Amino acid sequence: MAVKAAGGVQSVERVFELLELVTDAGGEVTLSELAGSTDLPLPTIHRLLRTLVKLGYARQLPNRRYALGPRLxxxxxxxxxxxxxxxxxxxxxxxxxxxxxxxxxxxxxxxxxxxxxxxxxxxxxxxxxxxxxxxxxxxxxxxxxxxxxxxxxxxxxxxxxxxxxxxxxxxxxxxxxxxxxxxxxxxxxxxxxxxxxxxxxxxxxxxxxxxxxxxxxxxxxxxxxxxxxxxxxxxxxxxxxxxxxxxxxxxxxxx
Known part of the structure; x- marks a missing residue:
């Protein structure tokens, strides 16, 4: 994990940034919509979302959109x-x-x-x-x-x-x-x-x-x-x- 100079753990900050973006979008969002709302590279967004889905904090819908997960x-x-x-x-x-x-x-x-x-x-x-x-x-x-x-x-x-x-x-x-x-x-x-x-x-x-x-x-x-x-x-x-x-x-x- 990369650690920011200010003391924050960058990966953790990125995860919460994504969760807040999904929330602000009304609970459902596409990868491209997330990429348009953050400076994070698309591969990074995809990797973090896969981890969140695996842990139950996000879920992927049949239409390929991402939503908040039940563990939240x-x-x-x-x-x-x-x-x-x-x-x-x-x-x-x-x-x-x-x-x-x-x-x-x-x-x-x-x-x-x-x-x-x-x-x-x-x-x-x-x-x-x-x-x-x-x-x-x-x-x-x-x-x-x-x-x-x-x-x-x-x-x-x-x-x-x-x-x-x-x-x-x-x-x-x-x-x-x-x-x-x-x-x-x-x-x-x-x-x-x-x-x-x-x-x-x-x-x-x-x-x-x-x-x-x-x-x-x-x-x-x-x-x-x-x-x-x-x-x-x-x-x-x-x-x-x-x-x-x-x-x-x-x-x-x-x-």
Whole structure:
């Protein structure tokens, strides 16, 4: 193995570069597409992919495209559990101060997956469970995440995932979505106002500098989550997001 002067193991860095490129491409990619996205020689890409396929971290599809492999699921599950434990104190603090369910979610391919939650004590609350995958365009966490990305990346995500409209308040076309994302960037938070589920409102902010686009939210019935609630919730969400970002950075340094 060649070792970089900075101390990194070059072959390991190349492997993770390829895995991230496959992920960014929506989970499937050809050799030529990979070669066009990296400076690595084609024989090197092919050799590394063969190793990843053999180990189960990648797989080759019948159409000769490469996709992420099943062994990554175990690693992802373990990392998600650790991340959930890391952020739980901040989510619990939000619930204590606001009285509504708090969630954290991250971009997973072209969808959003909930990775941590502290539920409200109310009997009537949002029933989103950890592990649930939702579209980006009709969820508070999803739109907070999309607002961190370029318009071209957003177009790619929704073109692959689609834009279903579960309610009559859901955004159904990419131009309206991009306009909403512009407003989110300007004000610093997103709103899901009856877009994913009628009767539920959600406020969300992105985690600054997260290695994978991530957001934290509070949500509940529109009867309780109103304008006055927003005035209290938004500063607390931003404060929680900053603490979570610092915790993630410290955890990264410690590892």
């Amino acid at each position: 699921i175990r690693l992802g599950d373990g990392a998600t559990k650790q991340l959930g434990a890391l952020v739980r104190p901040q989510l619990a603090s939000l619930v204590q101060k606001l009285g509504e369910t708090s969630n954290m979610a991250m971009l997973d391919g072209d969808m959003v997956v909930y990775i941590a939650q502290v539920p409200s004590a109310h009997s009537m609350r949002m029933f989103t469970e950890v592990g649930r995958r939702v579209h980006t365009h009709d969820s508070g966490v999803g739109k907070a995440i999309l607002a961190q990305l370029s318009d071209d990346v957003v177009r790619g995500i929704v073109s692959r995932a689609g834009m279903p409209t579960p309610t009559d308040r859901s955004i159904g076309n990419v131009e309206d979505l991009l306009a909403d994302l512009k407003r989110i960037r300007e004000r610093g938070y997103s709103i899901d106002d009856n877009e994913q589920e009628i009767g539920v409102r959600c406020f969300a902010v992105a985690i600054p500098g997260a290695p994978t686009p991530t957001a934290v939210s509070v949500s509940g019935p529109v009867s309780r989550v109103d304008e006055g609630f927003a005035d209290r919730a938004i500063p607390l969400l931003h404060a929680a997001a900053r603490v979570i970002a610092d915790d993630l950075e410290q955890a990264s340094r410690a590892s």
